[in-house]
Amino acid sequence: MRSKTGGRIRLFILIISLISIIFIMLKWMPFIDGEFKSLKRVIVIDPGHGGEDPGAIGFSGNYEKDINLEISKKLYEKLKEKDYKVILTRDKDEYVENLSRAELANKRRARVFISVHGNSLENNSSVDGIQVLYYPNRESTIGDLDNNELAQIVMNSMINGTGAKDRGTIEREDLIVLNQTKMPAILIEYGFISNENEEKRLLTDEYQNRVVEAIVYGLEEYFSLNLDNN
Numbered sequence: 001m002r003s004k005t006g007g008r009i010r011l012f013i014l015i016i017s018l019i020s021i022i023f024i025m026l027k028w029m030p031f032i033d034g035e036f037k038s039l040k041r042v043i044v045i046d047p048g049h050g051g052e053d054p055g056a057i058g059f060s061g062n063y064e065k066d067i068n069l070e071i072s073k074k075l076y077e078k079l080k081e082k083d084y085k086v087i088l089t090r091d092k093d094e095y096v097e098n099l100s101r102a103e104l105a106n107k108r109r110a111r112v113f114i115s116v117h118g119n120s121l122e123n124n125s126s127v128d129g130i131q132v133l134y135y136p137n138r139e140s141t142i143g144d145l146d147n148n149e150l151a152q153i154v155m156n157s158m159i160n161g162t163g164a165k166d167r168g169t170i171e172r173e174d175l176i177v178l179n180q181t182k183m184p185a186i187l188i189e190y191g192f193i194s195n196e197n198e199e200k201r202l203l204t205d206e207y208q209n210r211v212v213e214a215i216v217y218g219l220e221e222y223f224s225l226n227l228d229n230n
């Protein structure tokens, strides 16, 4: 009798222990999972313009907003493959206020903000090449590198990856997506769509992929140099 009761008690304790362990695991797993997710580096990609705002009009009449979205979506996919947490400020042809774009990035605690635009010049179809704009004189609040350095790293990578002309990194204080974002932020002008050849190139998947690969390469370099950011 005694040994049978003892056996039952042991079995009871074992079952209670197992239930407790399962309960604790279920309780903590979402937290642990959440922790892993929050360690992912958040990148916000901002396809410029949209909806009623077409942006620049290309040499052959293409809208900047459409090319911005195509390149941004490719960039989104590539960065997700690299295990970044990626957020688009728009994923379709819709109008979004510039301030909302910056606020979204602030709210989601992005590590980097990248606005994607095409360039154009009125009455000049000969100029081509890439520019990267950044907000001047602000030290990064995350990591060691400031906006200027981020702009330069991405520019170098884009020039190497595409063979396009380097039209320089340019300080811009007046752009809302750059001056209202609290993280390192750049605006990439991937090329002049007012230039016939550059517009044609920018409409192909092949060249868009090269642009995207080059941006990703630059970002990977930025994160590897920005030690606090890993």
Ligand SMILES: [Zn+2]
Binding pocket: 048, 049, 055, 056, 064, 117, 118
């Ligand atoms: Zn634009």
